[in-house]
Amino acid sequence: MFITGFTVFLGVSLILIKLPRRVMLRALKHDLLIDLLVSCLVLVVHWGSMGGVFAATVAGLLTSLATSGAKRLFGYIDGDLYYIGKWQLNLE
Numbered sequence: 001m002f003i004t005g006f007t008v009f010l011g012v013s014l015i016l017i018k019l020p021r022r023v024m025l026r027a028l029k030h031d032l033l034i035d036l037l038v039s040c041l042v043l044v045v046h047w048g049s050m051g052g053v054f055a056a057t058v059a060g061l062l063t064s065l066a067t068s069g070a071k072r073l074f075g076y077i078d079g080d081l082y083y084i085g086k087w088q089l090n091l092e
Contacts (some may be wrong), residue, residue, distance in 0.1 A: 002055075002058055004046075004052075004058075005055040005056070005059040005061075005062065006058065008055065008059035009058070009059045009063055009066070012059075012066075013063075013066055016066075016067075021089050021091055025075065025082065025089065025091075026077045028071045028075075028076040029078050031068060031070075031071050035060065035064040038060060039059075042055075042056040042059045043057075043060075073086050075088070
């Protein structure tokens with residue numbers, strides 16, 4: 001259950017990492033929406049067993065922690081403004 005949840009979280013993280021920096025920072029503006037979408041999608045996919053629902057819960061929680069941490073660490077883009085986090089990313 002933990003391994004399945006972590007695997008789903010790892011997949012979402014790799015997708016976010018592979019995005020261009022500007023797209024990632026624009027997506028991080030909507031961190032709550034990402035958390036809800038991932039949690040709901042994974043719950044729908046794994047619905048039917050207690051282990052599946054538990055794995056989906058683990059994936060949702062890890063995704064929530066990661067998006068919140070990334071938003072604080074790297075910041076986000078809202079419109080044309082880059083709100084810098086702890087580390088500023090080079091957007092060129």
